[in-house]
Amino acid sequence: MTFLSTIKAAALSAAMIVSVALPSAHADEQYFPLQSYRVGPYAAGGTGFFGGFIDYLNLINIRDGGVNGVKLTWDECETQYEVERGVECYERQKSHAGAAAWNPLSVGIAYAMIDRITADKVPLITVNHGRTDSTDGRVFPYVFPLLLNPYSETSGIVNYIASKEGGIDKLNGKKIVVLYHGSPYGKETIPIYELLAQKYGFTVQQIEVPHPGNEQQSQWLTIRRAKPDFVVLRGWGVMNPVALKTAVKVGYPVDHIVGNVWSNSEEDVIPAGDAAKGYTAITTQASGNSYPVVQEIVKTVYGTGKGNLEDKSRIGSVYHNLGIVNGILNVEAIRVAQEKFGHRTLTGDEVRWGFEHLKLDPAKVEALGAKDLFHSINVSWDNHEGEGYVTFQQWDGKKWNVVSDWIAPDWALLRPMIEKSAEAYSKEKGIKLRTADDANAVTTN
Amino acid sequence: MAAIAADFSTAPVLPKWIAPVLLLAVAYGVVPLIGSSYLFEAILLPFLALGLAGVGLNILTGYAGQVSLGSAAFMAAGAFAAYNFNLRVEGLPLIGSIFLAGIVAAAIGIVFGLPSLRLKGFYLAVSTLAAQFFVQWALTKFSWFSNNSASGVIDAPKLSIGGLALDGAVGRYLFALTIVSILTFLAYRLVSSQTGRNFIAIRDNETAARIIGIPVLKTKLLAFAISSFIIGVAGVIWAFAYLRTVEPDGFDLDRSFQILFIIIIGGLASIRGAFFGAALIVVFPLGLSRLSGFLLGDVFDSGVLDMSQRIVLGALIILFLILEPDGLVALWDRIRRRLLFAWQST
Numbered sequence: 001m002t003f004l005s006t007i008k009a010a011a012l013s014a015a016m017i018v019s020v021a022l023p024s025a026h027a028d029e030q031y032f033p034l035q036s037y038r039v040g041p042y043a044a045g046g047t048g049f050f051g052g053f054i055d056y057l058n059l060i061n062i063r064d065g066g067v068n069g070v071k072l073t074w075d076e077c078e079t080q081y082e083v084e085r086g087v088e089c090y091e092r093q094k095s096h097a098g099a100a101a102w103n104p105l106s107v108g109i110a111y112a113m114i115d116r117i118t119a120d121k122v123p124l125i126t127v128n129h130g131r132t133d134s135t136d137g138r139v140f141p142y143v144f145p146l147l148l149n150p151y152s153e154t155s156g157i158v159n160y161i162a163s164k165e166g167g168i169d170k171l172n173g174k175k176i177v178v179l180y181h182g183s184p185y186g187k188e189t190i191p192i193y194e195l196l197a198q199k200y201g202f203t204v205q206q207i208e209v210p211h212p213g214n215e216q217q218s219q220w221l222t223i224r225r226a227k228p229d230f231v232v233l234r235g236w237g238v239m240n241p242v243a244l245k246t247a248v249k250v251g252y253p254v255d256h257i258v259g260n261v262w263s264n265s266e267e268d269v270i271p272a273g274d275a276a277k278g279y280t281a282i283t284t285q286a287s288g289n290s291y292p293v294v295q296e297i298v299k300t301v302y303g304t305g306k307g308n309l310e311d312k313s314r315i316g317s318v319y320h321n322l323g324i325v326n327g328i329l330n331v332e333a334i335r336v337a338q339e340k341f342g343h344r345t346l347t348g349d350e351v352r353w354g355f356e357h358l359k360l361d362p363a364k365v366e367a368l369g370a371k372d373l374f375h376s377i378n379v380s381w382d383n384h385e386g387e388g389y390v391t392f393q394q395w396d397g398k399k400w401n402v403v404s405d406w407i408a409p410d411w412a413l414l415r416p417m418i419e420k421s422a423e424a425y426s427k428e429k430g431i432k433l434r435t436a437d438d439a440n441a442v443t444t445n
Numbered sequence: 446m447a448a449i450a451a452d453f454s455t456a457p458v459l460p461k462w463i464a465p466v467l468l469l470a471v472a473y474g475v476v477p478l479i480g481s482s483y484l485f486e487a488i489l490l491p492f493l494a495l496g497l498a499g500v501g502l503n504i505l506t507g508y509a510g511q512v513s514l515g516s517a518a519f520m521a522a523g524a525f526a527a528y529n530f531n532l533r534v535e536g537l538p539l540i541g542s543i544f545l546a547g548i549v550a551a552a553i554g555i556v557f558g559l560p561s562l563r564l565k566g567f568y569l570a571v572s573t574l575a576a577q578f579f580v581q582w583a584l585t586k587f588s589w590f591s592n593n594s595a596s597g598v599i600d601a602p603k604l605s606i607g608g609l610a611l612d613g614a615v616g617r618y619l620f621a622l623t624i625v626s627i628l629t630f631l632a633y634r635l636v637s638s639q640t641g642r643n644f645i646a647i648r649d650n651e652t653a654a655r656i657i658g659i660p661v662l663k664t665k666l667l668a669f670a671i672s673s674f675i676i677g678v679a680g681v682i683w684a685f686a687y688l689r690t691v692e693p694d695g696f697d698l699d700r701s702f703q704i705l706f707i708i709i710i711g712g713l714a715s716i717r718g719a720f721f722g723a724a725l726i727v728v729f730p731l732g733l734s735r736l737s738g739f740l741l742g743d744v745f746d747s748g749v750l751d752m753s754q755r756i757v758l759g760a761l762i763i764l765f766l767i768l769e770p771d772g773l774v775a776l777w778d779r780i781r782r783r784l785l786f787a788w789q790s791t
Contacts, residue, residue, distance in 0.1 A: 038748025047748070076747040078734070083695055084491065087688060088731065091487040111598045112690040131596070182585065184596035184692055191595055208585070211694055308746075421595070429600070 030067065030334060030345055032057065032074035033093035035104040040080035041212040042237040044267035045319055049105055050076070051308040052323020053330075058301045058308070059293075060331055067334050068343040073098075083108045090116060098345040101125050101330055101355070107185035110143075118142050121443055122348030123333075123355055127326045128153075128261050128284055129185060132192075136422035137356065137382040138433045142348075144355050146329055147284045147377060147388030150188040151418065152409035153261050156390040157282055158196050159407060161230050161258060172201035177223050179243060180234040182210040185262070189234065195417070213239025220246045233281075234260045240268035241276070248275040255280065261390075265318035269395045277397045282390050285325045285374045287400045289316025292369030293324060318400070325374050332368075333358045341444065349443040356381045356439060375406045381439035387411060472622055477615045485614040490687040492720075492727045493621045494679050499707040499719025500632050501675030506705070507714035508636055509668035510648025511561050512569055515576030516676050516704040518557075521696035522580055523550040523677025524684035525590050528691065531602050532592060539606060543624070543681050550677025551670040553580065558669030562662055577698055584693040598692045601685040617686040624682060628675055633716050635671065644668055645714070676704075710762060712772025721773035725765075730758055 034053070037046035057072045066072055075096075077089035086109030090102070094116075101123040104110055110126050114134070117124045123142050126134070130145035148156075161176065162168040178193050180186035190206055197204040205226055207219050213235065220243075223231060231252065233243050240263045247254055259268070259281030266287070269276035289298065294316050301307050302315070314320055337346050337354025346354070358379040360368070365376055375389035389406040426433060480489070498516060505511050527546035530537060537545075557576035561569050584590050584597075591599045604611040604620055611620045635641050643664045646654040655661050684691040703726060711722025733754045741750060769776040 036747060038746060039751050043748065075738075077738075078747040078751040080751070083688060083690070083692070088487040091483045092735070095481075095483065107596065108598065108692060108694070111596070111600075111692075112688055115600075115689060183694060184598045188596045 028066070028069060028345065029071050029073050029098055030100045031096050031098045032072065032330070033089075033096065033099055033102060034074050034076045035079045035086050035089045035093070035102070035106075035109060036076045037079050037081050037106075038076075039078065040082075042081045045237060045262070045265070046081070046105065047309070048265065048267070048314060048317055048319025049323040049326070051314070052320040052325075053103065053327045054308040054323075055297050055301050055320075056293075056324045056327025056331070058306050059297050060327075062300050062304065062306070063296065067331060068338055070334075070338070070343060070345060072331070079104065079106065079109060081106050081108075083112050087112050087116075094120060094122075099348055100334060100346065100351045101348070103127070103326065103330070105129075107131065107188065108183065111184060114140070114143060117348075120348065121352070123352045125326070125330065125355075127329065128322065129188075132188060133418050133421035133425060135383060135385040135418050137380070137384045137439065138435075139422040139426045139431055140384065141434055141439070142352055144379070144384045144386075146355075146379070146384075146386055147325070147374070148261060148390060148409075149385045149418075151192045151414045152385065152388070152411065153282060153390070154189045154192045154196065155409040155414060156407055157232055157258055157260065158200070159410065160282070160392055160404065162200070163404075165229075168200060174202040174230070175226065175228040176202055176204050176230050176232060177226055177228040178204060178206040178232045178234055179216075179219060179223070180206060180208055181213060181236045181239055181262075182208045183236070185236060186234055192414075192417070193232075199413075209235070209239055209243070212237060214242055216242055216246045220250045220252065223247075223252060224250045229256065231257045232260065233257055233263045235263040235268070239263075241271035244269065244272035244275045244279060254278050258282070258392075264393065264400075266314070266400075267317070267319065274397065276395050278394065280392055280394045280403065281400075283318065283393055283400075284388050284390055285318070285321045286372060286391065286402055287316060287318045287321060287393065291316075291321075291371070291373040293328070293373065294321065296369060297324065321373060325370070328360075328368055328370060329358065329377065332360060341442075347443055347445060353439075353442050355379055356384075358386065381434075381436055469626060473619070477619065480615070480618075482614045485618045486687075488728055488731065489618055490621055491683070492723050493618075493625045494683040494687050495704065495707060495727055496720040496723035497625045497628060497682065498676050498679035498704045499711060499723050500629055500716055501672045501679060502704050503708045503714065503716065503719050504632060504636065504644070504675065505668050505672035507708055507712075507718075508641060508648065509644035509665065509672075511558070511665065511668060512566060513573040513669075513672070514570050514698070514701045514705065515557055515573040515580075517696040517698065517700035518576045518578075518580035519550045519554055519673045519676040520680030520683060520700065521584060521691075521693060522553050522673075523547060523680035524691050524696070525584055525599075525693075526550065526677070527681045527685065528599050528601070529590065529592075539602070539604065543678060546681055547674040547677045550680070551674040554669040554673025554676075555666050558666050558673075561665050561669065574698075577701055581693050581696065596692075598690055601689040601691065604685060621682045621686045624678060628678060629716060632671075632675065636716065640664070640667065648714075706762075710765060710772055712774030715772065715774045717777075718772050718774040721777065725762075725773060729761075730754060733757060 034050055036050040061072055077093055079086040079089055086104055090113055099122050102117060103125045107129055110130055113124055123144055125144050125146055127146045128148045132149045132151045134140040134143035134145055135149050162171050193204045209216055209219055235243055255278040257279055261282050264281035264283045333354035334351060336357050337350045341350045356379060360377050362376050365371060377386040377388055379386035389408055391402055391406050392404040393400040394403045502516050505513055523546045526549035527542045530542035530545050557573055560572040564572055591597050604617060611617055643659045646659055647661060647664055707722035707726050708719055710725055712718025737750045737754060
C-alpha cells in the first residue's frame with residue numbers, strides 16, 4: 001500500500017497548493033510583483049538589481065511609512081531569465097490585488113507580456129532596456145523603457161566614440177565591430193547600428209555570441225582579422241568577462257572596447273581581473289555608495305538587518321544602484337499618481353498615468369538624495385523613455401571612474417525611426433493610435 | 446493466483462473508449478467553466494503543448510526505437526513555418542497554416558532522419574543533435590524567418606477559426622485541446638495499425654523485420670515524418686496558444702531533453718504516457734514552487750527555494766524510475782488494478 005500512501009500525500013500537498021490563497025491587499029497597500037532571477041547564468045544582474053529595488057522599497061516603508069501612508073508590498077517569483085517561467089510568474093502574481101507595475105528585467109519576458117499587460121492595464125517597466133519602439137506611447141500605452149532605450153544607448157555610444165576620435169565627422173571611414181549577446185536583447189540594436197553607420201560613414205560589423213557566451217574564441221579571432229577601431233560590447237552576464245579576457249588573449253586593446261549599459265557592472269569586470277583595466281562602459285547611473293540615498297539605505301535598511309544583498313560589498317555597485325534608481329522611478333510615479341487620484345491603493349491604469357507624468361528635474365533628483373546618481377527624467381504620454389542622460393565610466397582595476405559629463409543621446413534623430421517602427425507594429429496588430437485625450441482617460445477601479 | 450485471475454475476469458469490463466470520452470467531456474464541458482486564467486495560461490496550455498510533443502517523440506522513440514534529440518528543433522520549425530505561412534500567404538486560414546507547418550516540420554524530420562538508416566542508438570541521437578543546432582542557427586541567421594524583426598522575436602497572430610476569435614485564455618485552451626485531441630486520436634489509431642506494428646518490429650529487431658518483409662528504410666523515414674509533423678504542430682501550440690511570442694532560443698537543447706524526459710518518465714511506447722510525463726514535468730515543479738513559496742517564502746529568498754526545488758524534483762524522478770522503470774503509465778495501471786481488486790473483494 002505504499003503507493004496509496006504516496007498518492008494520499010500527493011493529494012494532500014495538492015490540496016495545500018490550491019488552498020494557498022494569496023492574501024488580498026488592504027486598502028492601504030501597493031503591491032509590486034517581482035519576476036526576479038537569483039539563479040542561472042544571469043543571477044549577478046538579478047540579485048543586484050532586485051536587491052537594490054527591494055532595498056529602496058524597504059527604505060520608503062521604514063523611513064516614511066510607505067508612500068503617503070500607503071505601504072509598499074512585494075513578492076518574488078524566480079524566472080531564471082527564461083520566458084516561459086516569466087509567463088508562469090505573471091499568471092501567478094497577477095491575481096494579487098493592487099499591482100503597481102511589472103519589472104521583469106528581461107527583454108524576452110517583456111515581449112511575451114506586452115499583450116497581457118495591455119489587456120490587464122498595468123504598466124510594464126523595462127528600465128534601460130526593452131523594446132525600443134515601445135518608447136512611442138501612442139502605440140504602447142503600458143510599456144515604459146525608462147531612462148534609456150536601446151537606440152538612445154547606441155546613439156550615446158557612437159557619439160562617445162566620435163568624441164574620442166575628435167568629432168562626429170571623424171567617424172567617416174572608421175570601422176566598428178559590435179559584439180552582441182544572442183538574445184532578443186542583444187539583437188535589438190542591429191538596425192540602428194546599420195543606420196548610424198550609413199549616416200556617419202563608418203563601417204560596422206555585427207557579430208553574435210550565442211547565449212550564454214562562455215566561449216568566444218572564434219568571434220575574437222574574427223575581430224582580430226577585421227582590425228576595427230572600436231569594439232562595442234553588447235553583452236550580458238558571463239559573456240562580458242569572457243569577452244574582455246579573450247580580447248587580451250588575441251591582443252585587442254581593452255581601452256578600445258566600449259561596453260553598453262548591460263556590460264557596465266562590477267560583476268562584468270572583476271572576474272576578468274587585469275584584462276578589464278582601462279575598459280570603458282556607458283551608464284545611466286553612476287556607481288559608488290557616497291550618494292545620500294545609498295547612505296540612507298545603508299543606515300536605515302541594512303542597519304536594521306533588512307538589507308537584501310547578502311554580500312554587503314555590493315552595496316553601491318552598478319546593478320544595485322540601478323535597482324535603487326528603478327525603485328525611485330516606480331515610487332515617484334506612484335506619488336505623482338496619488339496626487340491626482342488620492343492617497344490610496346491605485347489601479348494599474350492610475351499608476352500608468354503617474355508614469356506618464358513622471359518628471360524629475362536635477363533639482364528634484366537632488367531632493368531625493370540621488371544627485372549625480374542619475375541625471376533626470378521627463379516622461380510624457382507619447383514619450384515613454386523620458387530623455388535620460390548617459391555618462392561613461394572607466395574601470396581602473398578597483399572601481400569605476402566617471403570619465404565624461406552627462407551626455408544627451410540624439411533623440412531628434414531617433415524619434416522618426418521609433419515612430420515608423422511603432423506605426424508598423426500598430427498596423428500589423430490593428431491597434432488604433434492613442435491620443436493625448438485617450439491617455440487622460442483613466443480606469444479607476 | 447487463480448482466484449485473482451478469476452476476480453479480474455468477473456470484473457465489469459468497461460469499453461475502452463469510456464475513459465477518454467469522459468476525460469474529454471470534462472476537459473470541454475467542465476474545465477472551461479471552473480478554471481481560472483492561471484490554470485489555463487500557466488498549467489494546461491504548456492501541458493497540452495508538451496504532451497503533444499511527447500506523443501510525437503514517443504512514436505519515433507517509444508514505438509520505432511529511434512532516439513532523437515532534435516525535438517525542440519522540429520517544434521521551432523513548426524512554429525516559425527506557421528508564422529510565415531500565416532504572414533505571407535494571403536487568405537490562408539489558420540488551420541491551413543498549421544497543417545502546412547506540420548508538413549514543413551515533417552520534411553525537415555525526413556532529412557535529419559536519413560542518418561538513421563546507418564546509425565543506431567546513441568550515434569543516431571548525436572546525429573539528430575545536428576537538427577537541433579542547424580535549425581536554431583538558421584532561424585537566427587536569416588532574419589527573413591522572423592520577418593526582419595529587430596530582436597528576432599515574433600508576435601503570434603491572433604487566433605481565430607472561421608471568424609470565431611479565440612484570443613482569451615479559454616479560447617486558446619479549447620483551440621489547443623481540439624488540435625491535441627485530434628492528433629492524439631490519430632496517433633492512437635496509427636500505433637495500433639499495421640504501420641504501428643511495423644514500427645515496433647523495427648524497434649525490437651531490425652533484421653527480423655527486414656526478413657519478414659517490412660520496408661525498413663521507408664518505415665523509419667515514415668516514423669521520422671509523422672513524429673516531426675506532430676512535434677511541429679506542438680511547436681505551433683507552444684508559440685501561438687501558450688507563449689504568444691517566439692524566439693529561437695526558446696527551442697534550445699534543454700527543451701529537447703525535456704521532451705525526452707517526458708516520454709521516459711511517462712512511459713515509452715505509450716500514448717497516455719506522454720501526457721503523464723508532461724503532467725509531471727510541467728505541473729509538479731509549479732506545485733512544488735508554490736508550496737515552498739507558501740511555506741518558506743518568508744525565510745529564504747527565491748533563489749534558494751528554486752535550487753532546493755530542483756534537488757527535490759531530481760530526487761523524486763530517480764525515485765519514480767526506481768519504483769517503476771516502465772514509467773508513470775505502468776504505475777497508474779498497477780494502482781488502478783489494485784484499487785479495482787480491493788473494490789472487488791469488499
